[in-house]
Amino acid sequence: MKTHLSYFENTFKFEDLATIDAVGKDENGHFILLNQTLFHPQGGGQPSDQGTLQVEDVTIPIHRVKAVDNMVRHYTDKNYSFLIGQEVTSSLDQAMRLNHARLHTAGHLISNIIENIAPHWNTVKGHHFPNECFVEFTSQNDTSEAILMEQLIQEIETCIEANYSISMDQIVGDKVKELCSNLKFSIPNDQLVRIVRIGDFPFSPCGGTHVKSLQELKGLEITRIKIKNNTMKINYDIR
Ligand SMILES: [Zn+2]
Missing domain, CATH: 3.30.980.10 (Threonyl-trna Synthetase; Chain A, domain 2)
Known part of the structure; x- marks a missing residue:
């Protein structure tokens, strides 16, 4: 499995649709795996993006992003397993x-x-x-x-x-x-x-x-x- 890195195509695309494939937890906290991501994971001397994932009236904060084994982990505040399979709107902090x-x-x-x-x-x-x-x-x-x-x-x-x-x-x-x-x-x-x-x-x-x-x-x-x-x-x- 590999997360498609949509940010490669356009630095200036700040919003996009994605699907929640899975959730998990590691030493950095709860995270979400998407089928594709606009979020740049920390690496190469560059910090990660921050932003939100929106599903209807649920706003999921994303405060840190890291790539592990070709999968991009979007770290958040809690377990969102009830949203697996849902389409979300990814929004980046544009100024950041x-x-x-x-x-x-x-x-x-x-x-x-x-x-x-x-x-x-x-x-x-x-x-x-x-x-x-x-x-x-x-x-x-x-x-x-x-x-x-x-x-x-x-x-x-x-x-x-x-x-x-x-x-x-x-x-x-x-x-x-x-x-x-x-x-x-x-x-x-x-x-x-x-x-x-x-x-x-x-x-x-x-x-x-x-x-x-x-x-x-x-x-x-x-x-x-x-x-x-x-x-x-x-x-x-x-x-
Ligand atoms: Zn570069």
């Missing part, structure tokens, strides 16, 4: 979805720019939670923080001004290996993988939510660059 998509896309942009202007830095980690966003890189070479900061800010401005579009697609594993340089994990040849690309920057495999174009990242600010022991951490925010 858009904020997460902007912060996450900004992480991609910073990673792309740094690997372009200073290719010895390799992205190793992204964390795109509101008020604590950062991208982390490693390198064996020393670089001046001040020079990088100046170049990065300039490049961000240029890219946003050029308003590059963000494209997304789902392709099979062997094609991903052709398109994505520096793949850091193995992918079976026949597995479908979601890939993302900003403008002409390299493709990246990614299951997150992204805005359509860089104009939506206006207000992106680099708040700190810290280099220590071959690791560089770049903190940022969108104000």
